[in-house]
Amino acid sequence: MRSLLSRIGTLGIYGVALLLLAVGRLVSIDFLTVSNMLTVLNGVALLGIVASGMAFVTYSGHMADLSLPAIMAFSGIITVASLPLGLGLALLCGIAAGMSVGGLNGFVVGRFRANPILWTLAVAFFMEGFMRFTWSNNQVYPDITPGSAGHAFIGIFRSDIGPLPLIIVVMLLMLGIGQLIMTQTRFGRESRYIGSSRAAAETSGIHVPRVVMMNFLVAAFAASVAGIFITSMNKLGVFYLGQGYEFQAVTAVVIGGVMLSGGRGNMLGVLGGVLVIGLLTNIMTFMAITSFRQNIVTGIVFIVVVGLQQYRLRVGGRSDQ
């Protein structure tokens, strides 16, 4: 009985999603169409990719990585800058650049237990200054003459796999693989222990710094992939791409039932959270609610959903406060 309750709880966000689908259907007949659902997915695909990485940071009890936007912009700029080396190598360079920042984060937070929020905030400042300075606040344009690596690069965001755009496939893949890693691997279980109690994890012989490092690396990898997509989408790299994604991703992760205190939740919930955010925005645009009011509604929905989750946990006697 209890496990049933908890299963409903984890996937409760899908209840919200279903509710939104029903509301949307009432608002407009065009809402529940394949093309509009693709629109919704397309709009949140980038968010989903970032959230799939952020979820690991949150899951292992490190709240949030505020440097993810900087990593997105950095990996994008590096990719564009190294396009002369060929597309494959450029993508590798971009991802490596992003992950090196993640590695630094993971090392400092894992080894010295620096406060993750503050450290990643400092890194975000640092990286912003660095990128602004190095590229003189300019946008970096790839050479997009047909046949060149740049042309192939901007095609990344615009390509399809079967009926689905590539970016949606990548999002679903990353969330799916993330779910497997989180629940089925040793790394996932160790992250969970660290998130639940770092001291207990240490005592039980888990090499905590290494696992934390891995968590931040996974987050940086996801952000780098998102950075490549956002750069390809905009056809240019610039230091402010990705701004705002850190808090949006935390919102999606937390709505999806991954507890900020760590050790609880899963990637299916995160997918639900991402979908709810996309559906909500879409419905409000259909209802001609302007973006100012959308802010208010989104904020209230966020607090209410998370509040209900907390309430459910407390009733189940498993509150973490």
Add this chain to the structure above:
Amino acid sequence: MTRQTNSIRITRLLNENRALLMLCGLFGVLSCTAPHFFSLQNAATILKGSCLNGIAAIGFTLIFILGQLDLSIGAVVMLCGMLTVGLQPTLGWGGSIAVSLLAGGTVGLVNGLLVVKARINSFIVTLGSLTIVMGLMFLYSGGGSKAVTDFRFADWLERPLLPGLPLMPPIVLITLVLISTASVVLKHTRVGRNTLMVGGNPETAWLAGLNRDRYMLGGFILCSLFAAIAGTLFAAGLSAMTSAAVLGNRTLMTVLAAVIIGGAMMTGGKGDVVKSYLAVLMLTTLFNGVGCFGQGFEVQIFINGLILAVVVLYEAYAIYRHDLLKGERPDLMREVAEGRAGSSIDGDQEGEMTMQQRDRLPLICLTIVAVVGVVAITAMYFHHSGKGPMLAATLPAQTEAGVDVFALCGTDGQPYILPEAATPTIPPRPANPTVLAESEPGHWWDVEFAGWNVKKAPMPASPGDGPSGKRIVLLKAGDHPYWTAYVNGFKAMANAYGMVPKIYNGNWNLDLQAQQTEQAINERPDMVVLAPVDATGCTPLLRRLNKAGIPCLTSNTTPCDEAMKYCLAWTGPDDWGQFRMLARTFADKLGKRGGYAVVRHMPGSSPFFARTYAPITELGRYAPEMKLLAMDTANLETEKTMQLVSAWLTKYGPELKGLILAGDGFSMTGTLEAVKKSGREDLIIVAAGNSKTGMDSVKAGDALAITYQSAEGDGAIAVHSAAQWFKGESLKPVIYLPKHIITGADVDSYMPAQW
């Protein structure tokens, strides 16, 4: 042994006073090196500039002491500032301040109840309330700014209490009083010490019978209240408030950094209001000093990040060491501190190695960060001094006699400036524009024709000796590729006239631009060109420049009518005129029929209105059969625009015939993606220009037309007008850049794009 203990004590002393030490060190270094830094006026500028963040930091320190976080302070600052200025005309200062403080307190109460009663993590609660409060602020302001024209209160706040002592205007005094009161209450009263105990050691506090919930609730209310006071004082000091969200976000980030540097810990129980204020002062000094060098925001944010990183690392390192030694005997701990740990605890060679390796790692890491930082800063210094304004002074001053400024061309091959165009005809002002509907052109008369009929305040007289050798300061709005091109044009024209340019970067933050205006005044340049961050919020800045007797021009975005009083002239693109032309091109292509939608600019900017209502009002006259289906902002972000336009395309289907975009960069990219996905090929798209993305779209036939707004010309025309004034020529109150609509027919002559 004693020496060792002493060294530990000294380290601790240094660490505990690190904010003060950093402040003194930074102040000392900058006084010796930075031009125009060391003066009483500049010290006053720094003190005044740290009021907003300083007061907000009080509440934030308190929340830190309680082991919580409040991300909503930036939004509260903006909402309360907006309420103060917005309600003043009806309620008077007393009433409006009371209402805004009440609003701030209410936000805190809600935050607190959600944390205490619903037991939701404060990070989540305040992340949610951040969005909500920001939304309320936008809703109240309509995405514009608010201002009062009664400057008496603002003047009182800024006026030095004692003549000859500029350091202590009331606004600074209020800040200091609030800080010392908070500090005394926290340290020397029972409530204050209880608060520290609740945050630092909840179990003991519980055993001592303290009501944790009550302290938490009080903490959240006070935190929002202090943020409200900060916002209220800021808005009152300027008599204006902007709705550009950057102000709130930067306030949050700066205060967060300052509180950490000041020594508060996120785990709770530790924090000092005075030290937080010192750290705020330190960061303000840093921004001020870097500005004195004429360096951009990149250097400031870089150093800010570096300092924060070192502090966070140091804290982590201290705890790490502490944890390593936890449970050991004190004499052993001392021995460990002396580096003899391994041998005394355990003779095992292996154990010793790991201990020492573990010990060294943080030191190595710190050293690496420090070395990278020093190298980077040095590199930046040399890099910039090679081409920056510092060297510009030593360049041989060219006389303008040899240079034909009209022949100078930008990177797009177009001339920077054209010989003066004819003065446009200005329609008569309606009796009361605000009663007209927003779709009536008359409603916007005051915005569209701001400055044409304004009665100027007394202006300084032109020296009449020509522009050569004159020092001209540009207060630019922020960093953007457009602004990089703008500065190129500005510098090229200044060079042609033999003027010495210096540039401050406001980073879209009204608080920062206000400080930089004072810095510019302290430098006493021959001319200031202000590119306002906010159309209304720039009024007090221009007024200060005018009072100081410094001639100034405004540039780029149109300031409000009131602001035009205090400047010689405004130069820049005729946003309204351009968009009227664009709208007519748009309507002609559509046969003056069908529905259309507008993707708006960023709220808080003047194009947010100009590029929305110029086409709407123009189409209302020129093509009354066309129907406005929807309009909204997507904050100029690609994926938001894509979501927005996709939803519109689904909702309106074939009814939607065309789109008007306020930007041709990310808005254009997002729109084109959405259109492509929908399979529509008949949509007509026009946009503000002219970036590379926009021109590529016009060339590819995806977009019908964009406006021609030369960024380099925008910078050049400001300098050109300044030069004319130095020569003693009279200036028109409003000086427009040439107007043109770029279509597929002539797009090639505007390539390559400037940005």
